Amino acid sequence: MDRLENARETVLKASRAYYAHLGYYEERTRGAETTKRELDFLEFAFRTHATHNVREVLDVACGSGRHILGLAHRGYKCTGQDYTPEQVQTAQARAKREGVSMKLLQGDATRLKYEGEFDAVLALYILFLLPDDDSVLTCLRQIHRALKPGGIAVCNIANPFHKGEDWFSLKAIHQGHYFHETRVPGMRYISIDRVQDFDPLHGIAWWQETHVIETPDGVHIFRERERLRLFTYWDILHYLQAAGFKQIKCYPDWEIKPPKKPKADWLVFVARKD
Numbered sequence: 001m002d003r004l005e006n007a008r009e010t011v012l013k014a015s016r017a018y019y020a021h022l023g024y025y026e027e028r029t030r031g032a033e034t035t036k037r038e039l040d041f042l043e044f045a046f047r048t049h050a051t052h053n054v055r056e057v058l059d060v061a062c063g064s065g066r067h068i069l070g071l072a073h074r075g076y077k078c079t080g081q082d083y084t085p086e087q088v089q090t091a092q093a094r095a096k097r098e099g100v101s102m103k104l105l106q107g108d109a110t111r112l113k114y115e116g117e118f119d120a121v122l123a124l125y126i127l128f129l130l131p132d133d134d135s136v137l138t139c140l141r142q143i144h145r146a147l148k149p150g151g152i153a154v155c156n157i158a159n160p161f162h163k164g165e166d167w168f169s170l171k172a173i174h175q176g177h178y179f180h181e182t183r184v185p186g187m188r189y190i191s192i193d194r195v196q197d198f199d200p201l202h203g204i205a206w207w208q209e210t211h212v213i214e215t216p217d218g219v220h221i222f223r224e225r226e227r228l229r230l231f232t233y234w235d236i237l238h239y240l241q242a243a244g245f246k247q248i249k250c251y252p253d254w255e256i257k258p259p260k261k262p263k264a265d266w267l268v269f270v271a272r273k274d
């Protein structure tokens, strides 16, 4: 396997290239049902864990806007930001098309300048992509600062110990490759991934990914790299505590009422600022 460096700039550059090209197509493969379920969960978390009515929401890596737009449609006052300008532009175009108003900005999740402004802050499908663990702690500290007292943070990680074969599982990483095909109306999306480097000491995997996307306007092929940090429940619990959060609850797989033995592919944390 090729040894890759993990310098902050290298990771950010790879991530930006990945989402600039693929964000738009990935978004189209995600079923509306998945996003609806996650939005319902978010509203449940707002009602259950915040000490006051949630009105103002910040999404610190909003991508092309599926959560933040959904929340704006449900009546919240929304701000979204993302590091990749192409993702922000897609979100802006969607907001315009759908007639919802919100602030959408380009920005790094580790350089948040807000102070006591939001009732809820989201960091969804992002912590495991940040360049290093210092960035994760910085991001969570800045989220804590951005919240009003009694407001909540919602963040999630992929659980590497889960039993499935997705790209974030230890199984796929040890296997060294992962293949995935998704079909949605008007699009066939094939992703052929190979582990380029795996550092089992620090829990870091670099994937080399080839994406073949067939659409009515032709075939698009992208080759990108993606870095994944394999966090456990305990890592995020400790980082949230270090960031100043005291009331922290974890919901496996976005389940409002987790079954006795949850699958726990995804761990969703809801943390309140006291």
Ligand SMILES: C[S@@+](CC[C@H](N)C(=O)[O-])C[C@H]1O[C@@H](n2cnc3c(N)ncnc32)[C@H](O)[C@@H]1O
Residues within 6 Å of the ligand: 015, 016, 019, 023, 060, 061, 062, 063, 064, 065, 066, 067, 081, 082, 083, 084, 087, 107, 108, 109, 110, 123, 124, 125, 126, 129, 130
């Ligand atoms: C997996 S997508 C998730 C997007 C969105 N939260 C969702 O759930 O659909 C990860 C997003 O994080 C963004 N990103 C990567 N590094 C970032 C950083 N340092 N600061 C802010 N956004 C970042 C990428 O541009 C991409 O849009």
